[in-house]
Amino acid sequence: xxxxxxxxCVNDTLYPDTGRAVVKLLTRLGVDIDFPMGQTxxxxxxxxxxxxxxxxxxARKFSDVFGEYDAIVTPSGSCGAMVRExxxxxxxxxxxxxxxxxxxxxxxxxxxxxxxxxxFLVDVLGVTDVGAYYPHTVTYHPTxxxxxxxxxxxxxxxxxxxxxxxxxxxxxxxxxxxGFGGTFAVKNSDVSAAMAxxxxxxxGSTGADVLCAADNSCLMHLGGTMSRLHTAMRxxxxxxxxxxxxxxxxx
Amino acid sequence: MSGTFVGMxxxxxxxxxxxxxxxxxxxxxHATHTIRxxxxxxxxxxxxxxxxxxxxxQIKDHTLRHLDTYLVQLEEAVTAAGGVVHWAAxxxxxxxxxxxxxxxxxxxxxVKVKSMATQEIGLNEALEAAGIAAYETxxxxxxxxxxxxxxxxxxxxxxxxxxxxxxxIFTKEMGAWGRPAPEGLTDTPAELxxxxxxxxxxxxxxxxxxxxxxxxxxxxxxxxxxVESEGNGRMCLTLPETLISVVGIEKxxxxxxxxxxxxxTLPRSSTAERxxxxxxxxxxxxxxxGPQTFHLVLIDNGRTDTLADEVGRQALRCIRCxxxxxxxxxxxxxxxxxxxxxxxxxxxxxxxxxxxxxxSEIDASLPYASSLCGACYEVCPVAIDIPEVLVHLRERVVxxxxxxxxxxxxxxxxxxxxxxxxxxxxxARWAFTHPAALATGQRLAARTRRFHPRMLPGPGRAxxxxxxxxxxxxxxxxxWWQRTHGSKESGK
Numbered sequence: 001x002x003x004x005x006x007x008x009c010v011n012d013t014l015y016p017d018t019g020r021a022v023v024k025l026l027t028r029l030g031v032d033i034d035f036p037m038g039q040t041x042x043x044x045x046x047x048x049x050x051x052x053x054x055x056x057x058x059a060r061k062f063s064d065v066f067g068e069y070d071a072i073v074t075p076s077g078s079c080g081a082m083v084r085e086x087x088x089x090x091x092x093x094x095x096x097x098x099x100x101x102x103x104x105x106x107x108x109x110x111x112x113x114x115x116x117x118x119x120f121l122v123d124v125l126g127v128t129d130v131g132a133y134y135p136h137t138v139t140y141h142p143t144x145x146x147x148x149x150x151x152x153x154x155x156x157x158x159x160x161x162x163x164x165x166x167x168x169x170x171x172x173x174x175x176x177x178x179g180f181g182g183t184f185a186v187k188n189s190d191v192s193a194a195m196a197x198x199x200x201x202x203x204g205s206t207g208a209d210v211l212c213a214a215d216n217s218c219l220m221h222l223g224g225t226m227s228r229l230h231t232a233m234r235x236x237x238x239x240x241x242x243x244x245x246x247x248x249x250x251x
Numbered sequence: 252m253s254g255t256f257v258g259m260x261x262x263x264x265x266x267x268x269x270x271x272x273x274x275x276x277x278x279x280x281h282a283t284h285t286i287r288x289x290x291x292x293x294x295x296x297x298x299x300x301x302x303x304x305x306x307x308x309q310i311k312d313h314t315l316r317h318l319d320t321y322l323v324q325l326e327e328a329v330t331a332a333g334g335v336v337h338w339a340a341x342x343x344x345x346x347x348x349x350x351x352x353x354x355x356x357x358x359x360x361x362v363k364v365k366s367m368a369t370q371e372i373g374l375n376e377a378l379e380a381a382g383i384a385a386y387e388t389x390x391x392x393x394x395x396x397x398x399x400x401x402x403x404x405x406x407x408x409x410x411x412x413x414x415x416x417x418x419x420i421f422t423k424e425m426g427a428w429g430r431p432a433p434e435g436l437t438d439t440p441a442e443l444x445x446x447x448x449x450x451x452x453x454x455x456x457x458x459x460x461x462x463x464x465x466x467x468x469x470x471x472x473x474x475x476x477x478v479e480s481e482g483n484g485r486m487c488l489t490l491p492e493t494l495i496s497v498v499g500i501e502k503x504x505x506x507x508x509x510x511x512x513x514x515x516t517l518p519r520s521s522t523a524e525r526x527x528x529x530x531x532x533x534x535x536x537x538x539x540x541g542p543q544t545f546h547l548v549l550i551d552n553g554r555t556d557t558l559a560d561e562v563g564r565q566a567l568r569c570i571r572c573x574x575x576x577x578x579x580x581x582x583x584x585x586x587x588x589x590x591x592x593x594x595x596x597x598x599x600x601x602x603x604x605x606x607x608x609x610x611s612e613i614d615a616s617l618p619y620a621s622s623l624c625g626a627c628y629e630v631c632p633v634a635i636d637i638p639e640v641l642v643h644l645r646e647r648v649v650x651x652x653x654x655x656x657x658x659x660x661x662x663x664x665x666x667x668x669x670x671x672x673x674x675x676x677x678x679a680r681w682a683f684t685h686p687a688a689l690a691t692g693q694r695l696a697a698r699t700r701r702f703h704p705r706m707l708p709g710p711g712r713a714x715x716x717x718x719x720x721x722x723x724x725x726x727x728x729x730x731w732w733q734r735t736h737g738s739k740e741s742g743k
Contacts, residue, residue: 007728009683013693014721016728035732040683046676048623050645054680061684089639096561148625177580181622188263188620189713190270194584195622196718224718 003033004069006062006114008079008216009041015216021243021250022075022117028243029125033073038065044082049183052090056103059087063110071124072114075239077146077214080116085149087111116146117239118155118214128158133246135165139208140238141199141222143215144177156214156238163241169206173198180221196225204231214238259591261616266585275411279583282410286577289523290630296525297515306512308634311568314470314503315558321470321503322549328473332535334545340657345550346377349462349495352546353383356493358459364477364484365389366464367405367571368497368550370593371606374462385462386428386454388483390447397424403587403595405573406521411586414438425450451483461491461542465498466570467513468547471506474534475547478517478527488531494542500549501558501567513570516632520572553606559655562643566601568633573598575627575637581620590617597627601640608656609648615666618644649673671710686729693727700725 003026007019019035026033043058062083066072074080088111091104121127140160146152160168179185179195186192200222203211211226211233213219223235236250244250259265269275294300314321326336337352339345353361361378363369363385375385375396387396394409395402398420402408409417418438425432430450436442463484467476475496477484488494504510518527536545558564576582576596587595591613592603600617609615618641621627627637647654649672651663665673682688696703700723707715714720726734 009689012728013696014723016724016726016731019728020731035728035736037729037733038686040686040689041679043680043683046680048642048645049672049676050618050642050647050649051673051676051680052642052646053650054676058680058683093562144622144624144626148629175626177622177624177626179580179622181624184619184622185718186710186713188266188581188622189716190263190267191581191584192622193717194270194276195580220721221718224714224720227719228717 001070003031003071003073004066005033005035006039006066006072006074006079007035008074008076011075011216014220015237018075018216018237018239021237021239022073025130025239025243029127029130036065042079042082044079045182047082047086052093056090059090060106063106067109070113071120072110073117073120074114075117075214075237076216077116077143077150077152078217080114081145081149083114084111116150116152116214118152118159119150121159122155129162130159130242132163132242132244133165134163134241134244134250136210137167137169137208138210138212138241139169139171139203139206141171141178141203141211141213141218142174143213143218146214147175159242160212169208171206172202178218178222180218185221196221200225200229200231203233208233210234210236212236212238212241259613261612262589262620263616265589265591269586269589270584275586276584278411278413279586282407283577283583286523290520290574290577293519293523293525303512303516304632304634307516307632308568310504310509310512311633314505315501315564315567318500318503318558321505322500324470325468325473325503328471329535329547332473334473334535334547337546337548339548339550341552342372345372345497345548345552346374348548349374349497350377350381350383352495353378353460354381356460360384360386360458361460361462362386362388362454362458362487362491364461364463364487365392365479366497367593368464368499369462370402372550372552374497388451388454388487390444390481393447393451394420397421397428401588402593404576405571405594414440414443417443421446429453455486455490458491460493460495461487463488463494463496465496465502466517467510468498468503469507469510470503472534474532476510477531479529480522480527482529485529485531488533489541491542493544495546495548497548497550500551500554517570517572520574520630520632555658556655557605560605563601563605563640565635566598566605566640568635569598569602570633572632574630574632578626578630580624581622590620597621597637601637601644604644609644609666615648618648690729693729696723697725697727
């Protein structure tokens, strides 16, 4: 099986550790993962801000870069949802605008092959115990697109519960949005900040020292809020926890 | 829509004030979380909720697709049952019709059943201008009216008020409108409800004209349906001599059988009740029972134009349950007034810019009043994909495009104030279609990382005012991969 890592532009630029963790984790599980250098961005920020026509070339490029692989794995529920949920919709809209089936046909092949990391581990590889060791108290925030668009459900919890040394705490109000929402964080900054503060407060109430999620954009927003509020908690991507072992602990 | 909302600032500005109001935020948080949790329990009781939701969606879609047929059928049935049907293209026309109908009765006051349609057209203000007093009889609407306030929620218009505030409003204002509040009124719910009951009873017994909306209209029989919890609606619908119902044209269901679905999903979604306490149905007039004159005013007011939009039209499925408001994290913090419309929350954010167009500052800002978290779609009993419509309307705001206005196709220009953003999006698209440019940008950012400011300029300031930015790493993943796996064949 030829598996490609779709890291996302945010992770590539700002969170390379998450990418290295995915590579380490999947290699440990016997997956030969490739990083196609032509990849950039799925176009979600464009699409969700209203620039669908700017997002289309990015979607085409995604299909061009990843189309030949058997599976595409991404450590981002949000970008995964863009491909799986919104690429088909982009195709439909193009058709509705009288532009034919071209875009739909171009994008269709990558849609079913794209997996968010925890889906790939549980559904494709069939593992929940990835042999990880992480001696911390952790609370998990199920980000909106992972939760509602992709329906990740119990998968991240199954994976975290199997990590040795990890004490998983339930997050109050877990299903509530953290307030990031891409450009929402800037366009409606006050509401966004109020949402983040509540999320950080809820996370703090669990006594956990790590806030975990499957999306670094949400963690960037929450981490930025934690830093400003001087909370002791750290934001950590689930890939980094799952990659951590007794021999090679997460630094 | 309602004149009371004209001149509202754009959403972020209005929300800024609301977020800073700690009483308002506490009131809203308490109320929305209580209703939200109760709703989830009420919905979980039904094994066939998903099927009911799908049925509701399909009934509404079918009706909207054949709206012309069902409207004609409804008009015939209402007329045959002794009612008179009036058609209003917009708010002004509807207000003129209702004002004329009230004047023809010779009366100068009316009692009202809570109705979103009459709020949408600003009927109370229009009647007041014509010297007619319109008394709201729903408890929360009464609080809003006595407080010279605006509603902030579809179902619970006074959700932003707490008991103490309500007691003060009753004590201060009731006397000016009729029976004053009892001496020494406290803020216990029972006392407040009793004060309202006594105040309203006088009005029910005196009024000769009632004005209502309707939750549903059955095309086959010309029957109108109002569901409510307090019994004030039943009073207004049965005691007056003349009843005028003002209803949006999308409120039709084809047959009585279709009601079965909505009479299950509406109360559970809105008040978290298995069944609402009062369901009133009336078909035209009948001798010596209830109002002897019945007028139905059917309002379009942007609905036909909305129907012409194939993505946006799903907003017309809305049954005004307000479940989307109660789960929305943005509504919870910004409050209902920030939406600048009688339809606040997620449904308001997609309905108002369609009914009114996106020309005003507030309407252009509403499609962005959401983080697209999807909680609203999840709870909607008629499965309106609100995030999908929000993004669709964002496109309309930033890119312009063809829309239908008063039945004619017009091409909208992109809204003002987005030029910088548009340029940035274009530049980002260019960089993202040229991976080498992206890599160069990443390297430049990494090399200059020590000099990055903690506070961002321009629009980024909004971010760094409340959150710290992550530090740019010394090496992007791309460069790390190239360095460590570079020899390996690496796709495109």
